[in-house]
Amino acid sequence: MAFSDVREYTHLTDEEVEAIGRELDQIRKEIEESRGQADRDYILRIIKIQRRLAAAGRITLFASFFPPAWLLGTVMLGSAKILENIEIGHNTMHGQWDWMNDPEIHSSNWEWDTTQPAEQWKHSHNYIHHQFTNVIGHDNDIGYGILRMTRDQKWHPVNLGQPVYNALLALFFEWGVALHDLDIGAIRKGEKNPKVLKRQLKQIYKKVGKQALKDYIVYPALTGPFWLRTLTANATANLMRNVWAYLVIFCGHFPDGAVHFTEEELEDETRAEWYLRQMLGSANFEGSKLTHLMSGQLGYQIEHHLFPDLPSNRYAEVAVKVKDLCKRYDIPYTTGPLGRQYMQVLRTIMKLSLPDKLTSHDPPPTAPRGEQRGRRLKDEERPRARSELGHWSSSAA
Amino acid sequence: MAEPLIEKSTLLKRVRTAGKALTTPLSPDDYLKLLNPLWTARELRGRIEEVIPETDRASTIVIRPGWGWRFDHQPGQYIGIGVEVDGKFHWRSYSLSSEPTRSGGTVSITVKAMPEGFLSDHLVNGVKPGTIVRLAAPQGNFILPDPPPAKMLFLVGGSGVTPVMSMLRTMARRQSMPDVVMAYSALHEDDMMFRAELRSLSEEQDAFTLYERFTEADGILTPDQLDDVCPDWKERETWACGPAPMLDATIEHYEEHDLRDHLHVERFTLNLDADGETGGTVTFGVDGPSFEVDGATTLLEAGEANGINMLFGCRMGICHTCDVPLAEGKVRDLRSGEEHDNPQQYIQTCICVPVGDCTLEL
Known part of the structure; x- marks a missing residue:
């Protein structure tokens, strides 16, 4: 259960909140001003490693009849896909490398090695998830419309199956992501414009076609009699990537300590309050340098949410400053070993599959700053959930 | 991708x-x-093969273009070159000084280091052979007609000589040099680019007359002095390239004599608002509609207010959904105060305001 002791941060005055905002702006400025050759060299090196790894994996799999080659090729290909999806693709699409003014590494035209079209991802993730992070009813990443991740989401008997849905989501994560921007919630309520839905589906279909053709037809066919072994290797590599990406993402917002917010929080939210919400709503995890690289530096989820478009290789140094700031203002900074963080996520998924009265009752995981503002809003006074779409998708309407 | x-x-x-x-x-x-x-x-990409000094402040840069390049530019055209400096690509345009079909698969530009021009200084003094640069295909209408007119006049100042050099080399190689007069102004003799080549060309080619003007000693060449330098200038098709005041004076002079149609002009510098005042005319899309925008309105807001269909997301500089390339002009990032004037650079329209006139690619 996403739980937090609300008293830990209600002590902040408005002045202190604004001061935190100014300090964070300053951290941002320092990184922006010091971006340079070393950062470019970093991303070019990672891209080079990733492409070589992918090529080496594909070539090794031509010997997939030999079991050690199958294993080696699969691991190389899976690692390449992980690197491409998170450290390179996800971060580039956030605009982390746009400052280089390099058209080949730019958020406007990067397409990643997974089933979701980049255009839909940039909308559902960069905009909806990063702008409305952890606000119930606005951020579709809270359980992805499949899982109940907070007590503020009403229990339904369907939720009893959560442990199974969770396992399926982990295994087929890229397919869940592919459908994410369709907004299953809106489709269920019949609020989705069918023309837009058709256009988005068509784009997904095209992307899926190319991806599947490559991994499941062309490469297996090229290896002739051993096609089945190449096919299982490619499928395993995709599976490896799915489970790892799922793990990294779920450890970013659902471990204990990461807070959810009610939509009152959004009203008149200042930039400083937005920063605060990002810090309180995200959770880091600890790990080796390699772990951080393979998770696209998203073990620094708090820093990523504060500064989604700063180069990922700088998050480690930003984290030192943010941690210090949290200590000085007595704000919780959620972090822990990856394994422990995931166990907490798993516990929440299990617990919330049951009705509230059957489980121990923790304080509601919502931030108090919204509640402090007085009475609860009536339904008609509430801001509407975000239903607007990216440019390309909505131009079908 | x-x-x-x-x-x-x-x-x-x-x-x-x-x-x-x-x-x-x-x-x-x-x-x-x-x-x-x-x-x-x-x-388009290229590798810098050689940096040949022309004067203390100017160098010719020989570039071997990669796949996709066509060596069929017209003499007088310029190319875009994107050079990485401290991790970031900066773009500028330079006239090609090489002639079109030169064998050996290279092209060359000649760059003069400008006092405030950080990229030109880097190209003249800092860039190493072997460096990979990005290129934009040749373009421009300041070109040599084929066949060239019977009588020509080149009025050039400083580094304005480079596009003309490409034209002269082409005519010399094709042995089709018509009656050509060139008036070349430079600060002093050492500042004159292609000095040796131009002088030997004027010795070898009877049809080519070179007039050298050293402005530090003799003052600038004013249009009314044309009658002395080239008495039959009114009968010549004229190409002028050089500093903006020189070009303005030349245009005015040709207009007075009703000869504007016979004058071809190439400008190197864009008129950027130097004092940093924000606000200006913003053009949405090359050849798109233009609107007056004040310095407090972001490019995104201005576009929307005028019915332009613009991409947007967070509207606070986070998500980069609204990024578009800048075609020309200058904008200021309200968040950082940083100004951007690199053509082709992507800017965040939700947090940028115009500084003077600018054009966005949509």
Whole structure:
């Protein structure tokens, strides 16, 4: 259960909140001003490693009849896909490398090695998830419309199956992501414009076609009699990537300590309050340098949410400053070993599959700053959930 | 990633499409360029082969273009060159000084280091052979007609000589030099680019007359002095390239004599608002509609207010959904105060305001 002791941060005055905002702006400025050759060299090196790894994996799999080659090729290909999806693709699409003014590494035209079209991802993730992070009813990443991740989401008997849905989501994560921007919630309520839905589906279909053709037809066919072994290797590599990406993402917002917010929080939210919400709503995890690289530096989820478009290789140094700031203002900074963080996520998924009265009752995981503002809003006074779409998708309407 | 844009051969296009089945969502070129940085047609690239000093402040840079380049530019045209400095690509345009069909597969530009021009200084003094640069295809209407007119006059000042150099070399090689007069103004003798080549050309070619003017000693060449320098200037088709005041005076002079149609002009510098005042005329899309925008209105707000269909997301500089390339002009990032004036650079319209006139690519 996403739980937090609300008293830990209600002590902040408005002045202190604004001061935190100014300090964070300053951290941002320092990184922006010091971006340079070393950062470019970093991303070019990672891209080079990733492409070589992918090529080496594909070539090794031509010997997939030999079991050690199958294993080696699969691991190389899976690692390449992980690197491409998170450290390179996800971060580039956030605009982390746009400052280089390099058209080949730019958020406007990067397409990643997974089933979701980049255009839909940039909308559902960069905009909806990063702008409305952890606000119930606005951020579709809270359980992805499949899982109940907070007590503020009403229990339904369907939720009893959560442990199974969770396992399926982990295994087929890229397919869940592919459908994410369709907004299953809106489709269920019949609020989705069918023309837009058709256009988005068509784009997904095209992307899926190319991806599947490559991994499941062309490469297996090229290896002739051993096609089945190449096919299982490619499928395993995709599976490896799915489970790892799922793990990294779920450890970013659902471990204990990461807070959810009610939509009152959004009203008149200042930039400083937005920063605060990002810090309180995200959770880091600890790990080796390699772990951080393979998770696209998203073990620094708090820093990523504060500064989604700063180069990922700088998050480690930003984290030192943010941690210090949290200590000085007595704000919780959620972090822990990856394994422990995931166990907490798993516990929440299990617990919330049951009705509230059957489980121990923790304080509601919502931030108090919204509640402090007085009475609860009536339904008609509430801001509407975000239903607007990216440019390309909505131009079908 | 974006489809390869610059491949013109149908066969190669098919090969690339077939190869892409193996490399999707990347292009085969993304892997081939790991073997040789010029083996990519994702966009035009080149390798700097040689930096030849012309004067203390000017160098000729010889570039070997990679895949996709066509050596068929017209004499007088310029290219865009993107050079990486401290991790960031900066773009500028320079006239090609080489002639079109020169063998050896290279092109050259001649760059003069400007006092405030940080990129020109880097190109003249800092860039190493072997450096990979990005290129934009030749363009421009300041060109040599084929065949050239019977009587020509070149009025050039400083580094304005470079496009004319390409024209002269072409005519000399084709042995089709008509009656050409060139009036070349430089600060002093050492500042004169291509000095040796121009002087020997005027000795070898009877049809080519070179007039040298050293402005530090003799003052600038004013249009009314044309009668002395080139008495029959009114009968000549004229190409002028150089500093803005020189060009303005020349245009005025030709207009007074009703000869504007016979004057071809190339400007190197854009009129940027130097005092940093924000606000100006913003053009949405090259050849698109233009609107007056004040300095407190972001480009995104201005576009929306005028019915332009613009991409947007967070509207606070986070998500980069609204990014568009700047075609020309200058904008200021309200968040950082930083100003951007690199053509082709992507800017965040939700937090940028115009500084003087600018054009966005939509």
